[in-house]
Amino acid sequence: MIYSYFPGCTLKNKAIDLDIYARRSAELLGITLEELPEWQCCGGVYPLAKDKIATKLSSVRALAASRDAGHDLVTLCSACHNVLKQVNNDMRTDEYIRSRANNYMAPDAEYNGEINVIHYLELLRDTVGFENIKKKVVKPFTGRKIGAYYGCLLLRPGKVMQMDDPENPKILEDFIRAIGGEPVIYAQRNECCGGYATVEDKAYAASRAGKVVDNAAACGADMLITACPLCLYNLNKSNAENKLPVVYFTELLAEALGLKEENDV
């Protein structure tokens, strides 16, 4: 199976782990990820104002390039996924945005939302299947109590993202089970980590992230996994004594599949 792949700005830099382990695991699981040539940053946040078209164009370009390549588009970072999926939804359903964006771009062929934006996790669930991953696990996380941290962008708005039930998700929990761990369900798993507010007000973001970490710890988690570099950063910052290690889910996947080497990281 071949998919186009949009890594996003942070995965080429601060979150290189998230990217490397994902590619390595995909290869083993029979998925080919072809990075889009000349992709541009998605902007990090979906523009909620209806009259903002220009800030959606980089996403539309990525979507159109993926369409031209003939593949659905896989993303990994929660923020990129959120932006690309929402813009794709606009291109499918909002006549105004579609015509304006296509006018700006003037590409050879208009883009009308022909492809699907798929998160790496959806790929694991729907294409590979968690059962098949289970069979390929060589180093299971037996006995490890792992809390899944969804944050906000992976699930919401539920109407558009449609990855899982936004209030009672289970995709990451099923993933944890597949790699042999024991998922810990805690209520703050789908609440915001503080997000971009950290740029301006570190204490504010830290208090948000602190609530998440405390709740997960109180519910018995000894580790948290996430798909978002900004979540990872905020959770780690609020978690000074490092009572809960926070890692990318792809790192655990690679480790379980026996693809993590000593000299990594």
Place this chain on the structure above:
Amino acid sequence: MSENNICREDILRISGVDTRKCMRCGKCSATCPAYDEMEYHPHQFVNMVENGDIEALVESPSLFKCLSCFACIDRCPRQVEPAKLVEAVRSACIRRQGHNHLSADAIPAILDPDIPQQALVSAFRKYSE
């Protein structure tokens, strides 16, 4: 858009929100993770826009406390989508000349070695035009 006349209609147009659908249950403010940081809370945004009380919102630091986490959008029983109003007022505010909330000059001071690019990109998108 000139200095002082951001009106209710501008906000409704930019946001695409119908404030009349609100039944004043307050669930948006109940679920908002940024509540304690805000001067005006999500349900007040809805009410104030409905009443055309835009200028107070434009002046309020609350605009830059919303985390755009979509919790109010997903949990509103009436699909009012308060976060879109916050974004519309914020956009209307920073689109005015010289009203950028975050300037590039301020970045070096707040930079720390671990901060992901994504945070800076997002903050610029939210806080400046």
Place this chain on the structure above:
Amino acid sequence: MQMNDNTFRPKIVAFCCNWCSYAGADLAGTNRLNYPADVKIIRVPCSCRVNPTFVLRAFGRGADGVIICGCHPGDCHYTSGNYYARRRMTLLFSMLDYLGIERERTRVEWVSAAEGAKFAQTMNSFVETVTKLGKNKRLEDLRCKK
């Protein structure tokens, strides 16, 4: 009484089932939901009472659009009448299409007695579509012309 302006107003015949859409039309009225005066309703006991010749007759006499409204599938007051109507009209409409009456001039819709809003909405969209198509001349019976 003639309307002053010369803008084209279509003639629309709506056959409505007594048990669902006729009551739906009443509900639209009770709720004061607007739709154009061009729609004139004929009450029939069931959508299956609508003989294809009625539709042909309407077009022959100068109607610009014909719409048949029945109960939702499975909800027919007479158990299965709406299914007969659906099958008959599918055939008839393709024949009309062949005769040059645009598909958009004919429609079968399911509107229940509780769906006043849907009735008004359906009529608004139908009138809009037919108005865009303009006058229907294809099947007119010229003997009826003055």
Place this chain on the structure above:
Amino acid sequence: MQRIGVFVCHCGSNIAATVDVKAVAEAAKHESGVVFSADYQYMCSESGQDLIKDMIKEHKLTGIVVCSCSPRMHENTFCKAAAAGGLNPYMVEIANIREQCSWIHKDMPSATAKAIVLVRSAIAKVTLNAPLTAGTSPVTKRALVIGGGIAGIQTALDIADAGFEVDIVEKEPTIGGKMAQIDKTFPTLDCAACILTPKMVEAAQNDKIRIFSYSEVSAVKGFVGNFTVTIKRKARYVKEDLCTGCGLCTEKCPQKKVPNEFNLGLDNRRAIYIPFAQAIPKIATIDPDYCTMLKSGKCGVCSKVCSAGAIDYQAKDEFIDVNYGAIVAATGFNPIKVDKYDEFAYAQSPDVVTSLEYERLMNAAGPTGGTLLRPSDRTHPHTIVFVQCVGSRESEDSTKCGKSYCSKICCMYTAKHAMLTREKYPDTDVYVFYIDVRTPGKSFDEFYRRAVEQYGVHYIKGMVGKVTPEGGKLKVQASDLIAGKQLHIDADMVVLAAAIEPDKTARPLATLLTASMDTNDFFTEAHPKLRPVESPTAGVFLSGACQGPKDIPETVAQAGAAASKVIGLLAKDHLVCNPCVANANEMLCSGCSQCEKVCPYGAITYSYKEFRMPDRTTKLRLVASVNAAVCQGCGACTVTCPSGAMDLKGFSNKQIMAEVDAICK
């Protein structure tokens, strides 16, 4: 030649404000056949009806057209007036110029123009009307009540009281419904079981009432007065006539891990069970999903301990056909599933419960024996938060697919829960988060005020946004809109007032009954104000919450009203049939039998008849004939007939063509 009279109603200003009634009456005068035309203030008033009678006599009218409200409103009124004036009642046509004209158009010229067209079309139709005589059909003097909750029980008791036989079909092993699960009733706080169980016993002992428990309606044929209903009696694997209800089997059954639905899964029951102590009929039922004997053929304990020999593992579903004159739907309601609202952590913590679960936790016969204990650790809760409107009053496009209506009963039962909790456990802090407190009803608002003033329940205007289970507590994050604060409460229990919705069996039942439903799957009444307990389908009546959210007093009142309508129907020996039935023109009929195949009622039969041919010979031909008592007048046959021999009285081909012509003129 027909002599037509036209009467144009003002309906006060309802019609006259947008339709120029004088112009309509004037235009009608020029139609062919019209000999009288006038407008009048209120045609449905007594003097309006007198006008019809007088004009029929004065002008020797042969047909009349009344331009007024919908025929669904007053067609009957005018037919009766015409009959009183000496005219055949079917020589009346209504032009609907209110609902379908004056109320939907704003502009007078176009509304008037449309009204004139509608009148012309009605005149064209009435000119072709023929006098009709309605036949009669006999009435089966037995009623069926579907659903054995308080609504069904009350309806059945009232019908039986009038001397008619009545059957209750209940899908569960016992009658009693939701009320049997309720602890106390508002606003009087009397015990629900104490007032319900005597009624259940009364129903069981009444020799006019038969109870088919653990049964479903699987098919309905026929029409008002003459329904034939197929009842599926599900296999309960216990012979009803032998079981004494001793309950020994339910104690000995080794399969102990079956969620007890009567207590909403808060405790377990056995695979063979009697739902609750006062169940009617008090007969055990084997749950085939859990019984090891039925699943694997190993066990048989219940059969061994049953001294009456009532256990029958070989039992099969049975189907019986019964004739009824009237059917009452009393299928009731259910709370919605709250799994889409997991911001309230219902799936994450057993201490987050729905109101009905809370009802069981308060009930002396419930899983905790009436002591309020947290389901998680069976400790006494000290802080309880009630959340109102969970899934009610949502917009149509809400992401959680909630209900757009107000569930009506939640405000009052929450006040009851809060009050009872404070009364029994004064050391408990009780918070109620509300959007509005809705208490219309006798002594209702006083009840709610007592909860606040006398019992010290904290009512807070606002909504709960997030519940986080942490360290054995439920951290409740909510807004207090009056104080302008976000509150954080450490609660021990959270109770969700889930919206109520019609029972899932209602939709397929409506299809069987050809009764209409609204978009929320509540049954539609024949008229929202004037005929609230009748379905638009003749002979089908509505009782209780299947028609809309209701509390117990309203349900009982509606149940009685439905019963009185049924009694009124069953008291008649014959019903007047709809005379608008199909008839075959034997001279045109080719005997192809197409019509017989499409008739949903089997009203058409074929027989050989002797015909005189033009050459004076006689010939035997197969021709269709319609049984007027069975035909319901749908008209399917008229369109199917290839030779045009079939026509429908009152809606004949010629009449409809005339209407089409008048509209397209």
